Amino acid sequence: MKNSTASKIKITEEMNSSRRDFLSKATVAGTITIAPGVLLHSTSAAASGNTSTKADNEEVSIKNRWGMLIDTARCATGCTDCVDACNEENGLVGHGRPETDTQYIRKVTLKEKSTGHELSLPLMCQHCETAPCVDVCPTGASFVRADGIALVDKHICIGCRYCMMACPYKARSFVHEDVEGQKLTAPRGKGTVESCTMCVTRVDNGGIPACVEACTAENHNAMIFGDLNNPNSDISISLKSHGGDQLRPDLKLNTGVRYQGL
Amino acid sequence: MTRFLRQFAVLVYALIGFTLLSTSALAETPFPTIHEPSDESKQCIHDEHEMRRNHMNYILHERDETMHEGIRGEPESLANCIDCHVEPNEQGEIAGIDSKEHFCNGCHQYASVQIDCFQCHADRPQKFIKRSSHTSSLRNQLQQTLAAHDASSEGVNQ
Numbered sequence: 001m002k003n004s005t006a007s008k009i010k011i012t013e014e015m016n017s018s019r020r021d022f023l024s025k026a027t028v029a030g031t032i033t034i035a036p037g038v039l040l041h042s043t044s045a046a047a048s049g050n051t052s053t054k055a056d057n058e059e060v061s062i063k064n065r066w067g068m069l070i071d072t073a074r075c076a077t078g079c080t081d082c083v084d085a086c087n088e089e090n091g092l093v094g095h096g097r098p099e100t101d102t103q104y105i106r107k108v109t110l111k112e113k114s115t116g117h118e119l120s121l122p123l124m125c126q127h128c129e130t131a132p133c134v135d136v137c138p139t140g141a142s143f144v145r146a147d148g149i150a151l152v153d154k155h156i157c158i159g160c161r162y163c164m165m166a167c168p169y170k171a172r173s174f175v176h177e178d179v180e181g182q183k184l185t186a187p188r189g190k191g192t193v194e195s196c197t198m199c200v201t202r203v204d205n206g207g208i209p210a211c212v213e214a215c216t217a218e219n220h221n222a223m224i225f226g227d228l229n230n231p232n233s234d235i236s237i238s239l240k241s242h243g244g245d246q247l248r249p250d251l252k253l254n255t256g257v258r259y260q261g262l
Numbered sequence: 263m264t265r266f267l268r269q270f271a272v273l274v275y276a277l278i279g280f281t282l283l284s285t286s287a288l289a290e291t292p293f294p295t296i297h298e299p300s301d302e303s304k305q306c307i308h309d310e311h312e313m314r315r316n317h318m319n320y321i322l323h324e325r326d327e328t329m330h331e332g333i334r335g336e337p338e339s340l341a342n343c344i345d346c347h348v349e350p351n352e353q354g355e356i357a358g359i360d361s362k363e364h365f366c367n368g369c370h371q372y373a374s375v376q377i378d379c380f381q382c383h384a385d386r387p388q389k390f391i392k393r394s395s396h397t398s399s400l401r402n403q404l405q406q407t408l409a410a411h412d413a414s415s416e417g418v419n420q
Binding site for chain 2: 059146187
């Protein structure tokens with residue numbers, strides 16, 4: 001990511017003055033002709049594909065595919081900043097029963113038995129394109145939004161938990177207890193299944209998921225969020241240059257969450 | 263014949279009696295007081311009578327659009343209702359959904375219509391939601407689990 005920024009600066013420096021003049025004039029002309037609303041949406045951060053630029057009353061579309069990229073080399077063993085941020089963001093509450101307490105993200109340690117090499121990584125809903133949870137849901141409560149975010153519509157969920165069985169990543173949890181003090185942006189209640197929503201309200205409002213925000217804020221920089229369909233987004237650039245693996249690629253689920261350094 | 267008439271009269275009296283009883287019982291149930299937002303400059307998005315009759319349709323419509331299509335910022339949202347209508351009282355206490363003082367529950371209890379929204383949704387504006395005290399315990403628990411895992415170091419093959 002840093003490399004790409006550096007190369008862009010270099011190119012800018014190499015540009016001759018007449019070209020630079022032309023560009024600056026063109027930008028001024030563009031600013032005048034473009035309506036204020038459009039201008040708002042063409043800011044550099046928004047156009048980069050790292051966050052959503054959709055208007056409030058606009059439908060999500062297949063033009064975007066939101067994803068996350070996790071660099072396992074930067075993900076420290078024992079660090080739970082992303083999990084803590086997720087719990088806080090979604091108001092997740094523990095009852096002292098780890099087997100059934102809700103978890104959207106969990107830290108998993110992978111160990112290669114032959115070499116003893118260990119990796120630590122956050123594991124959450126992988127936001128599959130062809131999601132097994134959607135296949136098995138008898139009511140249509142499990143669904144993948146047009147922009148690739150897998151969700152549970154708790155208005156329709158009957159709590160049968162087929163999706164929990166079907167998910168190869170064990171990403172879903174069932175709410176066993178009455179819930180009080182829910183967050184405004186994270187409704188959750190007894191008798192329904194839930195999982196990582198990729199902080200869908202934040203994403204729709206042009207933000208990034210809480211876990212990515214926390215990881216970046218703590219300067220670990222192990223997580224990138226962005227639009228997989230936009231070749232200019234940080235996530236696409238990193239995937240193009242360094243690659244990124246899916247967990248269980250043999251299942252051909254085309255996951256939205258990718259890992260580097262597996 | 264007279265016997266039949268007498269029986270009929272008794273039946274009529276009984277019916278009138280029941281009606282009187284039930285209306286007097288109804289009169290004793292106090293009409294719910296509806297909380298008006300303290301900020302009088304605020305106005306509801308629709309006429310009062312329209313909202314009373316059709317609020318559920320507005321919310322239902324908005325619910326599906328938001329959930330499945332990601333359309334946000336519609337004025338007809340549950341969060342917007344709550345934002346204006348649920349406020350702390352003079353003592354600074356805020357009524358939860360179980361209380362008759364809650365804007366939604368006041369009428370719903372009166373009309374005996376069960377309301378399911380708040381099994382999942384927040385029953386008060388975000389600024390009045392207390393931070394959960396459990397989150398820190400969840401953190402401790404996670405740390406313990408991780409520590410236990412490191413100790414046993416159960417391997418997973420890739």
